[in-house]
Amino acid sequence: MLERAEIIRKEYLRHDKKFPHVWCPGCGNGIIMGALLRAVHSLGLDKDEVVLASGIGCSGRMPTYVDFNTIHTTHGRALTFSTGIKLAKPGLTVMTVMGDGDSTAIGGNHFIHAARRNLNLTAIIINNSTYGMTGGQYSPTTPYGSKSTTSVYGHVEHAFSIAELAATAGASFVARSTVYHATHMEEMLKKGIEKRGFSVIEIISNCHVQHGRRNKLGGAVEMISGFKQRSVTVEKATKMSDDELEGKITIGVLADVEKPVSTEEYQRIVKEAKHKAEIITKAKEKNGVKRYEE
Amino acid sequence: MVFTEVPINSKNEKLVINMVKETMPKKSGTRKKTAASKPKKKKLYTVIFFQKWCKSCGLCSALCPKKIIKLDDIGHPAINDMDSCSGCRFCEIHCPDFAITIKERHPGRRRTNGKH
Numbered sequence: 001m002l003e004r005a006e007i008i009r010k011e012y013l014r015h016d017k018k019f020p021h022v023w024c025p026g027c028g029n030g031i032i033m034g035a036l037l038r039a040v041h042s043l044g045l046d047k048d049e050v051v052l053a054s055g056i057g058c059s060g061r062m063p064t065y066v067d068f069n070t071i072h073t074t075h076g077r078a079l080t081f082s083t084g085i086k087l088a089k090p091g092l093t094v095m096t097v098m099g100d101g102d103s104t105a106i107g108g109n110h111f112i113h114a115a116r117r118n119l120n121l122t123a124i125i126i127n128n129s130t131y132g133m134t135g136g137q138y139s140p141t142t143p144y145g146s147k148s149t150t151s152v153y154g155h156v157e158h159a160f161s162i163a164e165l166a167a168t169a170g171a172s173f174v175a176r177s178t179v180y181h182a183t184h185m186e187e188m189l190k191k192g193i194e195k196r197g198f199s200v201i202e203i204i205s206n207c208h209v210q211h212g213r214r215n216k217l218g219g220a221v222e223m224i225s226g227f228k229q230r231s232v233t234v235e236k237a238t239k240m241s242d243d244e245l246e247g248k249i250t251i252g253v254l255a256d257v258e259k260p261v262s263t264e265e266y267q268r269i270v271k272e273a274k275h276k277a278e279i280i281t282k283a284k285e286k287n288g289v290k291r292y293e294e
Numbered sequence: 295m296v297f298t299e300v301p302i303n304s305k306n307e308k309l310v311i312n313m314v315k316e317t318m319p320k321k322s323g324t325r326k327k328t329a330a331s332k333p334k335k336k337k338l339y340t341v342i343f344f345q346k347w348c349k350s351c352g353l354c355s356a357l358c359p360k361k362i363i364k365l366d367d368i369g370h371p372a373i374n375d376m377d378s379c380s381g382c383r384f385c386e387i388h389c390p391d392f393a394i395t396i397k398e399r400h401p402g403r404r405r406t407n408g409k410h
Contacts, residue, residue: 003395003396003397005386005392005394005395005396006395008392009392009395013392019347020346020347020348020349020391020393021391023390024349025349025350025351025390026349026351026352026353026390027390028390029390030389030390030391030392031387031388031389031390034387034389034390034392035387038387180388182387182388183387186387219352220351220352220353221351221352221353221356221357224353224357224388225356225357
């Protein structure tokens with residue numbers, strides 16, 4: 001009998017692409033890819049009915065390796081492409097994987113409007129608090145005071161909180177997890193895929209090559225085990241004060257609401273319009289209104 | 295045997311049953327005791343490292359709760375004491391390069407029946 005890891009390696013990866021993948025040794029993107037594949041495998045979804053879209057960046061390499069229907073799109077516009085796919089074929093399970101700069105800086109407008117529209121999509125946002133691929137410039141999620149290529153003396157701006165932004169913008173399901181909590185992350189991804197409506201899963205990842213090295217946070221091992229010490233669950237965080245929560249990561253489900261999904265609402269409108277048009281044509285024929293051609 | 299001359303009614307039925315139970319010899323719970331005393335058979339696992347895909351990041355060695363994964367001089371993982379593996383699969387799910395597989399191991403029964 002094949003083990004789960006073997007099934008995932010044999011069936012869900014594209015072996016004709018160059019493996020091992022391009023990500024740095026110890027990068028969290030690989031762990032996230034594994035968790036995503038395990039989530040899809042345990043949900044029993046058909047490989048041909050899953051779409052994975054991505055933008056530009058380190059995370060944008062993910063669709064290259066997985067054997068779903070994949071699309072590698074322009075910078076920040078991954079959500080717009082997946083909106084189009086979902087509207088054209090509502091039966092597909094559409095997932096979008098983006099980085100923090102990709103989703104909140106370049107595609108910030110697309111992100112909040114996708115949350116407002118509440119399409120049945122899943123957005124996976126990998127937050128490594130820097131632009132890793134282009135050389136470590138500061139991103140909207142770089143913490144205050146940390147160093148980067150473009151903020152050598154410390155960053156002067158404050159960071160976005162992606163999960164809270166998504167919840168305020170109207171997403172139906174918002175969750176946060178870290179790379180250390182791989183099983184928790186898998187569960188959150190499962191819930192997000194199953195949820196009807198726009199679901200956002202923010203995953204805190206490590207970039208020890210660009211972010212960790214400049215801020216003396218250590219290597220991959222130190223950064224990933226640091227997430228274990230820094231993270232608190234949502235239940236615990238409600239009892240803690242703001243000073244205690246400084247620098248902590250709240251993990252768990254942050255928002256879970258039921259809302260009408262816009263793709264289904266659109267289908268309903270199409271049906272109603274067709275029904276009305278039929279009534280009007282029938283009434284015209286009864287009254288003897290001649291057609292324009294005659 | 296001593297018969298108690300108490301008429302059995304619905305009222306004192308329980309009381310009589312209890313009296314009879316006390317006089318009866320108690321069963322020794324042999325079945326339960328053996329189940330508890332018998333040592334549980336330890337499950338054995340094999341950890342397979344796919345060295346072609348390994349990038350020597352060292353996450354498996356650092357996150358292993360039993361600390362049995364050792365790194366060699368180029369950073370590739372290796373295990374000497376495979377029987378200590380508890381099969382938690384923490385290294386498997388945290389490997390970014392899909393290079394670790396954990397399998398349950400069933401060592402074959404000895405044909406010699408104890409004699410070497």
